[in-house]
Amino acid sequence: MKAAVLRGYREPLSLEDVDLLPPQAGEIRIRFAASGVCHSDMTRIEGARPSALPIVLGHEASAYVEELGPDVTGLEVGDRVVLSFLYDCGRCYFCRTGHPNLCEVGMSMLRHGTMPDGTTRLRKGDEVLHHMAVSSFAEEAVVPARCATKIPDEMPMDVAALIGCAVLTGTGAVFNAAPVRPGDSVLVVGSGGVGLNAVQAAKIAGASVILVSDMNPDKLAMAQTFGATHVVDARSEDPVAKARELTGGRGVDFAFEAIGNKTTIRQCYDAIRPAGKAIVVGAAPVGSCCEIEALSLPFSEKVLTGSMYGGARPKLDVERLVDLYLSKRLRLDELISQTYRLDQINEAFHDLHEGRLARGLIRYE
Structure with missing residues (x-):
């Protein structure tokens, strides 16, 4: 072969x-x-x-x-x-x-x-x-x-392939690792395949603010079609400042880093409110380190964590995602x-x- x-x-x-x-x-x-x-x-x-x-x-x-x-x-x-x-x-x-x-x-x-x-x-x-x-x-x-x-016969095989990584990873970070609830505010940094699935999962979950940060205008435009309520071109605007502006100065409830970069990981941590959660989904290069101010941990109770494969339980989650697609809720x-x-x-x-x-x-x- x-x-x-x-x-x-x-x-x-x-x-x-x-x-x-x-x-x-x-x-x-x-x-x-x-x-x-x-x-x-x-x-x-x-x-x-x-x-x-x-x-x-x-x-x-x-x-x-x-x-x-x-x-x-x-x-x-x-x-x-x-x-x-x-x-x-x-x-x-x-x-x-x-x-x-x-x-x-x-x-x-x-x-x-x-x-x-x-x-x-x-x-x-x-x-x-x-x-x-x-x-x-x-x-x-x-x-x-x-x-x-x-998977059922009515599920197209081309789009079914995407469930195996990008969709499970992005939606799982929102549904499993967070989890996002109706009315929550969300920042997604990076609007590639994984980030876009985090965006549409946040929409399905009922988030009221879905802010997306990227440096590619075409990807930001696509993010809006997937459910972003606000976008930030990180080349010219600070996503942390925007996150605070949209939440009365507090910061968002959840931030999802879908790139794997120490700078954007720190942005996600800075963008969440006290007791909020920053979830790293992207895979950074081996040996890359992100530094945060240690004193902010006890005084803000912020959580910086990771999400491996969206916390997936594939046998269950694949079936649920197929159902969401077939019911036209998942794009x-x-x-x-x-x-x-x-x-x-x-x-x-x-x-x-x-x-x-x-x-x-x-x-x-």
Whole structure:
């Protein structure tokens, strides 16, 4: 099969013929329908978040089940599924305490580029290739069955792919990590794929003020179509001052940082009211640090926290997001800025780097 392989940081992905080993116990073989082009993959390409190399990236996808490994239940060949890039074992401390998005096994898989058993199913001859859990920049993959959630036939496969990362991450930060309630005030910093989903989730949740900050006028205009009540061009206006202006000087109830930058993380902390919550969704480069005044913590009771994968419980949250889309409350079609073939994947990442995409999509059908 064809796959896009990362062999060196800051190098183009290499489209190659690779081999796929059969699924083992608890695994399935899938054929991809669509895959999102995500900033998280770009940070790995650039080396800001190191990976095991060589690796087949891609973690936001929809697919068809082609083959079941031993001991797989609840899925059948031909099922249409959304993939989760974070495996949850169901047995570790975090899974048992209600945080499957922090699963010890799943996190180890991401760090080492393997399946749950520590091995891989990707080869090129005798060469071992690593996984990005889903590894959707390929025609097919073998993934843990626990990473697949069945979706109904009426759900379009192209937009379904986006649920696997951008939508779960952005909406989950609002619904799970906050949670935002009717009448709350919100700042969203960064209006890419994740940020736009935070915006529309805040609208669904009933926020009265939804302020969006970005440096790209086109993205700010798009944010308004997704539910932003106010926007700030951060090149010329201070989002912290605007947040306070809109809230009688207090600051917003919740601020969501969807970029992964120490400066904008600090902006979110400064923009929240006393006892408010700043939630970091974006993945900053390894080693990047954000400094805040320590005295502000006890005297303001502000909370600075993170949201990994939107605190997702994929089996439950995917089904809820599909229902929201089918009831026309969640906008997904409008997120797709451009579609590409697999052999255009480097062009897709160039467009993402240049700020041209809310979400790019690789189509396999």
